[in-house]
Amino acid sequence: MAIETLFIANRGEIAVRIIRAARQLGIKTVQAYSVADAESLAVKIADEAALIGPPSAAKSYLSIDNIIEAAKAAGADAVHPGYGFLAENATFAARVAEAGLTFVGPSADVISKMGDKVAAREAAKAAGVPTVPGSEGRVASLEEGRKIADSIGYPVIIKAAAGGGGRGIRVANDGAEFERLFSQASGEAAAAFGDGGLYVEKVVHPARHVEVQILGDGTRAVHLFERECSLQRRRQKVWEEAPSAALPATVREALTASAVRLAEAVDYSGAGTLEYLYDETSGDFYFIEMNTRIQVEHPVTEMITGIDLVGEMLKIAGGGALPHRQDEIVRRGHAIEVRLNAEDPANNFMPFPGRIDALRLPGGPGVRWDSMLYPGYEVPPFYDSLLGKLIVWDETREAALDRLGAALSELTIGGLKTTLPLFTALLKAPEVRRGEAHITWLETWLDDNAKHL
Amino acid sequence: MAEIRSPLPGTFYRKPAPDQPAFKEDGDTVAVGDVIGLVEVMKTFTEVKSEIAGTITKFVADNEEPVTAGMVLAEVAS
Numbered sequence: 001m002a003i004e005t006l007f008i009a010n011r012g013e014i015a016v017r018i019i020r021a022a023r024q025l026g027i028k029t030v031q032a033y034s035v036a037d038a039e040s041l042a043v044k045i046a047d048e049a050a051l052i053g054p055p056s057a058a059k060s061y062l063s064i065d066n067i068i069e070a071a072k073a074a075g076a077d078a079v080h081p082g083y084g085f086l087a088e089n090a091t092f093a094a095r096v097a098e099a100g101l102t103f104v105g106p107s108a109d110v111i112s113k114m115g116d117k118v119a120a121r122e123a124a125k126a127a128g129v130p131t132v133p134g135s136e137g138r139v140a141s142l143e144e145g146r147k148i149a150d151s152i153g154y155p156v157i158i159k160a161a162a163g164g165g166g167r168g169i170r171v172a173n174d175g176a177e178f179e180r181l182f183s184q185a186s187g188e189a190a191a192a193f194g195d196g197g198l199y200v201e202k203v204v205h206p207a208r209h210v211e212v213q214i215l216g217d218g219t220r221a222v223h224l225f226e227r228e229c230s231l232q233r234r235r236q237k238v239w240e241e242a243p244s245a246a247l248p249a250t251v252r253e254a255l256t257a258s259a260v261r262l263a264e265a266v267d268y269s270g271a272g273t274l275e276y277l278y279d280e281t282s283g284d285f286y287f288i289e290m291n292t293r294i295q296v297e298h299p300v301t302e303m304i305t306g307i308d309l310v311g312e313m314l315k316i317a318g319g320g321a322l323p324h325r326q327d328e329i330v331r332r333g334h335a336i337e338v339r340l341n342a343e344d345p346a347n348n349f350m351p352f353p354g355r356i357d358a359l360r361l362p363g364g365p366g367v368r369w370d371s372m373l374y375p376g377y378e379v380p381p382f383y384d385s386l387l388g389k390l391i392v393w394d395e396t397r398e399a400a401l402d403r404l405g406a407a408l409s410e411l412t413i414g415g416l417k418t419t420l421p422l423f424t425a426l427l428k429a430p431e432v433r434r435g436e437a438h439i440t441w442l443e444t445w446l447d448d449n450a451k452h453l
Numbered sequence: 454m455a456e457i458r459s460p461l462p463g464t465f466y467r468k469p470a471p472d473q474p475a476f477k478e479d480g481d482t483v484a485v486g487d488v489i490g491l492v493e494v495m496k497t498f499t500e501v502k503s504e505i506a507g508t509i510t511k512f513v514a515d516n517e518e519p520v521t522a523g524m525v526l527a528e529v530a531s
Contacts, residue, residue: 036519054519055464055519056464056517056519342495343495350497351494351495351496351497353462353463353494353495381461381462381463381464381494381495382463382464382493382495382519383495383496384495384496385495385496
């Protein structure tokens with residue numbers, strides 16, 4: 001049944017984006033908000049708004065009880081989770097369904113299956129999608145570990161099974177080093193996590209981050225080509241493009257086909273993204289994880305395909321079948337997105353909330369601005385630092401880079417520090433210009449250049 | 454009476470983690486450089502260090518309370 005009233009359980013720029021997609025489909029919108037977001041753009045432009053709690057996200061945007069109660073009270077028939085917060089929380093998806101509402105996204109079962117790294121890896125292998133070579137689960141002994149490491153080839157990474165936060169991780173460049181580090185890593189993991197279990201995995205380096213956008217209706221899935229997000233700092237993407245500058249046509253075809261196979265194998269419903277590491281030297285790609293939600297960088301895909309991804313999510317959730325055959329989805333040109341964050345790039349990217357005292361936006365053909373900012377808006381300190389996304393499109397990557405430079409030169413966000421100077425500087429870096437940056441390139445570049453931003 | 458103020462706007466935490474005891478309690482002594490709490494701003498945690506020595510007479514800000522830059526967190530008798 002098509003959605004009539006949509007409850008938006010998120011905030012910031014993605015809430016604004018969801019309201020726009022819903023409005024285009026004639027769907028009434030109810031915007032959830034915390035006390036800190038009472039003056040937000042999403043609250044101002046939605047048809048209705050519902051208070052869900054105090055500023056603390058744990059008591060508002062992460063409170064399943066508050067959200068479901070507010071959605072029911074507002075007479076909503078569906079809930080869009082956006083990204084972050086509860087978007088990939090299987091319990092939330094299940095509770096929404098139990099309350100008789102439609103969750104805009106896949107089922108709780110699919111979320112929990114693809115959200116579990118081991119289960120997702122098994123699903124990928126079953127669908128014939130390559131994964132990073134390594135041990136299947138825990139390594140029983142040093143001898144077994146050595147055997148696996150020898151067979152996948154060095155360098156290898158040794159990871160704590162119970163790990164997290166980078167602790168218990170070692171990189172071994174040869175067999176002798178492997179034997180020495182394996183014992184150390186096991187001891188450290190046992191001390192830190194009370195569990196000395198270890199995994200062994202191939203190091204893909206230098207690697208490019210490529211990801212495939214898919215849409216599924218529970219029966220059939222299609223891909224909308226790939227995005228490349230190799231420019232990252234602390235595993236946070238700062239700049240995304242579509243298509244990838246690194247992929248030859250044959251690899252693109254194999255990569256996108258693998259994503260469709262995996263999505264269909266799990267009867268995927270909604271929008272999703274399969275993330276891969278791509279090894280340019282060998283031409284191999286490896287599935288790493290699936291995000292069962294809309295992503296921050298979805299606009300670059302919309303710009304090259306002309307398809308409204310959030311709109312498609314709403315139609316699929318409303319019971320619609322996929323409207324497109326694969327051969328009807330074509331790409332044209334090149335799109336780039338940069339994330340304007342309230343951070344000071346010259347001071348270790350310290351968060352910088354505050355009041356927007358001036359706002360001048362770029363425009364013209366091929367320029368898009370997805371944001372919740374307005375002049376006078378007070379950016380609250382309680383949530384993430386994303387202020388807006390500047391997206392540009394042109395026929396070629398070279399022309400898109402030039403358009404990005406022109407758009408950045410017109411953009412003024414006054415009153416706080418932003419990541420704008422980072423992008424102006426990156427546009428001058430030859431590696432960015434040539435499309436050669438791999439996933440650790442930006443951090444190395446920042447070591448030398450951050451102080452001048 | 455001296456005061457310890459928040460250096461940043463955000464959410465004030467009196468504990469290093471939810472299941473751990475508070476950095477300081479009312480009545481505790483405090484030295485220059487002692488951590489008395491954390492302020493979370495946009496998912497980044499910053500330690501709040503005392504710039505004065507003395508005894509904390511009272512925490513004015515509660516655990517998990519939203520704070521503004523310059524807001525008094527605790528009062529100290531030196």
